[in-house]
Amino acid sequence: MPKVGEHLNPVIENNFKYHSPKEGQQEKYGAIREMAKKLAYLIDEECPNSREKSVAMTNLETAVMWANASIARN
Structure with missing residues (x-):
């Protein structure tokens, strides 16, 4: 985690969080x-x-996993 006063990187935050399935995914x-x-x-x-x-x-x-990550993250 960033130290106090440092900014969070939104890409890192998105890539390393749980993405619950949404409709149609x-x-x-x-x-x-x-x-x-x-x-x-x-x-x-x-x-x-x-x-x-x-x-x-x-x-x-690996391709399947990255394709699924693409759907989940975006």
């Missing part, structure tokens, strides 16, 4: 998860088991 989260799941199955079926495949899956999960 659950549907958006679900749509993103469903599309990502389809891509995950495609990657799983078409890519050989490898470090690269694992990285692709991890980055897909």
